[in-house]
């Protein structure tokens with residue numbers, strides 16, 4: 061079969077970083093081609109070159125037998141190559157439909173936007189995707205998962221022949237992933253070639269035909285998915301053995317209750333939330349998208365107001381008027397939405413790591429202790445294996461997974477007693493993921509309390525001492541590590557309240 | 561934590577160095593335009609590059625320069641302060657009240673005038689950070705209020721400081737043996753302090769954090785409301801200092817002066833490469849920006865270009881300077 065798209069000998073350098081070295085990739089029509097590699101391996105960069113976001117320094121790009129140059133994204137899209145980016149790129153103050161049709165709005169009388177047509181087109185698209193969303197909603201009101209679905213809908217609406225998906229499932233839960241896979245299968249039958257980047261190994265088996273592995277900006281190999289198992293792929297990616305997840309470290313169930321939440325409520329989003337977390341415990345929060353887990357975390361952290369409810373820290377009622385109070389009381393919150401809330405992309409790695417802890421790094425007069433900050437930053441760059449040319453690099457130039465590690469480093473620097481990690485391993489490669497699991501266990505063993513919100517059930521099951529399941533703003537179950545299985549969690553996660 | 565360090569992380573020194581190099585090059589560029597401007601005027605007129613004219617330029621930069629220093633802080637947060645000019649006037653009128661009306665000691669007038677400026681900043685800051693009124697509107701209101709108050713308090717007449725000659729000496733006197741008026745030194749010291757605040761202190765770091773992503777800063781536990789107020793107070797304080805300098809230099813508080821100064825201050829900041837959308841900027845840039853503005857005005861005047869044409873040319877220079885900055889950034893990106 062003739063290749064739909066072929067990349068050969070692609071080279072790309074950024075100041076201080078040789079991001080791609082002689083990279084290649086071949087995509088057949090009707091194929092789902094997975095692209096895997098560690099954080100910072102160069103996957104996104106290679107795909108950005110294939111869609112005209114970056115221009116290559118050297119190499120060839122052959123599309124349908126013809127050598128092409130892509131000076132910009134428009135040129136790529138006109139040829140039928142489009143991409144769902146790893147970072148969400150929607151305009152928050154426009155509606156869903158306005159975002160999807162931005163720059164190519166259906167018109168009437170040549171100069172008026174035909175909103176009606178636009179909204180109904182989007183509705184039809186959503187129906188096909190089994191997505192219940194009103195196209196007239198503002199994007200700023202959507203959760204990350206829903207924004208991700210909108211990005212997918214947008215890419216699908218281009219009717220492309222090559223569709224590149226950069227970690228489309230990082231923010232999704234099981235049901236939406238299955239919907240997405242159904243869409244992918246349909247596109248495949250229509251002969252669309254799909255390049256699929258993911259760190260979720262189990263997905264590759266399910267959806268991909270071939271896999272290309274990259275390491276440190278270089279091509280490693282392309283293999284048939286059928287002939288490989290997950291361990292073999294991981295070994296090709298990281299070139300070393302991984303930390304094996306064990307069952308959670310033990311902790312005493314009689315340990316002190318560090319944080320207690322009582323009757324937290326806000327409208328329909330949070331209904332009478334009641335739970336506690338003990339010293340040295342890892343408490344998992346499971347649920348489907350929109351179940352209200354992030355809302356609970358943000359409410360505890362003081363990021364959003366609540367109607368009622370109280371929060372007790374070591375048995376004492378805490379007054380949390382905003383995140384600064386929460387942080388002062390020893391609570392840290394890693395946001396699920398990295399780009400918007402997690403990191404300051406225009407600032408450097410060192411400032412990001414220190415941002416929650418500056419009180420510690422200043423003297424009486426308010427001067428910063430630069431040397432001290434830099435030492436801490438260097439320490440976390442090493443211990444979290446953050447791939448960056450240095451601590452002075454702006455965070456926006458790091459790969460997605462490395463940005464996530466910077467956000468984690470920020471809270472480790474702060475040394476909180478209670479850490480709320482909302483999707484901590486989102487966009488993180490398998491190697492780093494196991495490092496983070498190990499890190500969470502070490503923190504728990506040191507007596508920190510950890511609340512881990514995650515949409516990946518295997519992760520929740522293996523890490524947590526206790527699991528809370530939420531559905532539609534309510535806690536529907538509290539399960540011990542022994543009782544919890546994928547099935548029980550899913551049962552409670554879909555236990556919708558009776559319609560009265 | 562006992563995670564084994566891996567080989568992926570390269571030493572931090574390297575990037576730190578290139579970062580500084582990049583920033584240094586930007587300043588060199590701005591500095592180069594200033595030098596070119598000076599060279600051109602020196603060639604066109606023998607009167608330009610003379611000691612007393614250069615001192616004159618520095619003197620006329622001083623007040624606008626201090627205003628621009630203050631404006632730099634709010635502009636880096638992504639905000640704007642339209643009230644700096646009239647707050648400056650309000651501060652000089654208040655100094656007049658303390659010193660001339662109430663016959664108080666000069667130092668009380670100086671400190672009182674500066675604090676009046678800080679107070680205005682506090683009001684703007686609270687409106688913006690707590691009540692969430694957009695900076696443009698809040699400071700527009702403060703601009704009108706201070707303008708009105710200055711006129712009311714002074715009865716629309718200048719307040720003179722002739723009874724206290726020392727007040728005039730504050731800016732127009734000079735260190736014996738040096739023929740440079742104190743105002744110039746005050747401006748230089750204020751610049752060093754402002755630069756220090758912006759790069760070495762927490763307020764400075766939070767200043768950039770607010771400008772680059774306020775919500776992310778808030779969720780990192782930064783008390784964004786508090787720090788924003790602090791930043792507006794700083795801007796107000798710098799306006800207060802400018803007010804005292806102005807009053808001292810004119811030996812009188814002129815209640816009708818001041819409107820329009822805010823735009824000149826903003827222009828200096830922008831020429832200096834600070835982005836109006838926030839998140840980046842330098843004090844050195846602002847100082848150079850302010851100097852470029854006054855060298856230009858002074859040079860054009862020496863060449864006897866008509867006043868109205870001077871304004872047109874300054875406008876064109878602003879476009880040129882900002883466009884060059886945009887081009888440079890675009891090049892850095894790719």
Ligand SMILES: Nc1ncnc2c1ncn2[C@@H]1O[C@H](COP(=O)(O)OP(=O)(O)OP(=O)(O)O)[C@@H](O)[C@H]1O
Nearest residue numbers: 074079099100101102103104105457458459460461
């Ligand atoms: N605009 C840029 N400027 C400087 N360096 C960059 C830029 N974009 C990417 N890089 C660097 O290039 C390397 C490859 O990054 P890339 O985003 O392609 O990684 P990735 O494989 O997609 O990783 P992840 O799984 O974390 O998303 C990284 O080291 C990154 O820091």
Ligand SMILES: [Mg+2]
Nearest residue numbers: 104146459460
């Ligand atoms: Mg990536």
